[in-house]
Amino acid sequence: MDVLKTRAQELLASGTVQTVIGYGQGSNGRSRALFAQTPQAAETLIWDDTCQQNLATYLFKPEIRQKGKAAIVAPLPVLRSVLQLASENQVHDGDLIVLGVNGGELTEMATLQEMEAHVAGRDLSLDARDHARLQELDAMSLKERWQFWQEEVARCFKCYACRAACPMCYCSRCTVECNQPQWVPVPAHQLGNWEWHMMRAMHLAGRCVSCGACGRACPLDIPIHLLTIKMEESIFQEFGIRAGARAKAENALSSFRAEDKEQFII
Amino acid sequence: MDFEPKIVAFVCNWCTYAGADLTGTSRIKYATNVRIIRFPCTGRIDFMLILKAFAQGADGVIVSGCHPNDCHYTSGNFHARRRWIAFKDLSEFMGIDMERIQFSWVSAAEGAKWAEVVNTTVAKVRQLGPYTAYHEMAAAGIM
Numbered sequence: 001m002d003v004l005k006t007r008a009q010e011l012l013a014s015g016t017v018q019t020v021i022g023y024g025q026g027s028n029g030r031s032r033a034l035f036a037q038t039p040q041a042a043e044t045l046i047w048d049d050t051c052q053q054n055l056a057t058y059l060f061k062p063e064i065r066q067k068g069k070a071a072i073v074a075p076l077p078v079l080r081s082v083l084q085l086a087s088e089n090q091v092h093d094g095d096l097i098v099l100g101v102n103g104g105e106l107t108e109m110a111t112l113q114e115m116e117a118h119v120a121g122r123d124l125s126l127d128a129r130d131h132a133r134l135q136e137l138d139a140m141s142l143k144e145r146w147q148f149w150q151e152e153v154a155r156c157f158k159c160y161a162c163r164a165a166c167p168m169c170y171c172s173r174c175t176v177e178c179n180q181p182q183w184v185p186v187p188a189h190q191l192g193n194w195e196w197h198m199m200r201a202m203h204l205a206g207r208c209v210s211c212g213a214c215g216r217a218c219p220l221d222i223p224i225h226l227l228t229i230k231m232e233e234s235i236f237q238e239f240g241i242r243a244g245a246r247a248k249a250e251n252a253l254s255s256f257r258a259e260d261k262e263q264f265i266i
Numbered sequence: 267m268d269f270e271p272k273i274v275a276f277v278c279n280w281c282t283y284a285g286a287d288l289t290g291t292s293r294i295k296y297a298t299n300v301r302i303i304r305f306p307c308t309g310r311i312d313f314m315l316i317l318k319a320f321a322q323g324a325d326g327v328i329v330s331g332c333h334p335n336d337c338h339y340t341s342g343n344f345h346a347r348r349r350w351i352a353f354k355d356l357s358e359f360m361g362i363d364m365e366r367i368q369f370s371w372v373s374a375a376e377g378a379k380w381a382e383v384v385n386t387t388v389a390k391v392r393q394l395g396p397y398t399a400y401h402e403m404a405a406a407g408i409m
Contacts, residue, residue, distance in 0.1 A: 137359065138359075142358070142361050142363065143361065144361075145358075145359065145360065145361035146360070146361025146362070146399060147361070148361070149360045149361055150361075150403065183314055189406060190403050190406040191321055191403055191404045191406065194403060195314070195317055195321075198313075198317065198356065198357075198360065199314060201356050202313055202349075202352065202353065202356060205352045205356070206352070227356070227359070227360070230355070230356070230359045231352065231355070231356055234352065234355035234356070234359075235352065238351050238352070238355070239348070252348065252352075253345075253348055253349055253352060254345070255348075256341065256344035256345055256347065256348050257344075258334065258335070258344065260344070260347055260348060260351070262347065262350070262351050262354075264350075264354060264364075264369060265347065265350070265369040265370060265371060266368070266369070266370045266371075266383065
């Protein structure tokens with residue numbers, strides 16, 4: 001996309017930003033993150049269907065922050081991540097420039113307000129394939145679902161690639177690294193895996209923007225993104241809150257309404 | 267041997283714990299299968315504690331605290347309620363048997379209700395049998 005390249009080069013040449021976080025050509029027909037710090041480097045920026053990674057995860061890297069202001073190439077999930085991070089006070093107005101990409105369109109956004117307005121006009125419902133898989137699982141019996149997830153998490157060897165790929169997993173010290181007490185057993189055995197995946201889903205509940213980066217990052221293809229996406233759907237149904245839609249929003253699990261409804265507390 | 271369910275109850279200090287005290291001082295008899303663990307507030311009861319209870323051999327869990335609007339810390343139970351709603355949805359999605367987890371509001375004046383909550387939970391879990399599926403998964407690892 002030439003217009004993206006040109007704009008990135010302009011931003012770098014004028015010194016408005018010091019880094020452009022975007023997509024570049026990777027190996028085996030895949031794309032990879034590209035950090036352009038000169039107009040020449042921005043020449044290799046690409047934008048096509050292979051660009052799936054959620055780049056917002058790089059916003060916190062000291063290597064990028066130390067350089068100064070950054071611009072980020074942002075398809076919808078990245079844009080929503082930025083807004084969610086803003087609502088959690090991790091990104092502030094003026095911290096970055098967002099180069100929103102949607103098909104062949106480029107929308108440059110410098111303020112959170114502009115991003116909100118842009119997201120408001122987009123469809124935030126689930127990807128059709130993910131939706132179908134959720135329905136498939138929901139249709140199973142409780143026992144079948146237990147068996148399904150038991151077999152899936154059994155393969156996990158706790159590389160934490162899912163955590164590294166997720167822009168919302170920005171805690172400098174994750175619960176799995178806490179050992180007094182040791183909440184989640186360290187070895188990759190069944191109980192430790194089970195607790196890790198449940199904990200990850202709970203900690204992302206109401207914050208997941210359903211980009212699916214965790215599932216794609218998994219080297220064993222465990223569909224763990226279904227857990228966080230399920231939570232995203234459930235939070236929307238229960239409380240009407242969609243993560244990553246507004247820059248100043250209550251976090252679903254750190255706020256409440258006195259009139260919250262449930263049927264199971266006696 | 268007959269199956270005796272092990273039930274862990276996570277209760278808040280201000281309402282349910284005092285309510286359970288009242289059950290005792292009122293001389294109401296209830297099932298002895300329950301092990302009560304006292305917390306400052308339901309807002310402190312992390313969902314991980316429920317998982318840990320099952321991993322350590324519990325067959326059922328009771329989580330109980332102040333009624334909405336009665337929290338000693340104003341809003342701890344409201345936050346807890348949201349978390350339980352989310353936890354329930356996730357647990358059901360992953361195949362955890364929510365029949366074994368009983369959430370309730372029991373105030374310091376509801377001694378009789380506490381006895382009833384415990385008795386019905388014990389009866390329900392007795393019928394369900396031991397939570398072998400979770401215990402076997404836990405045993406497969408090193409605690």
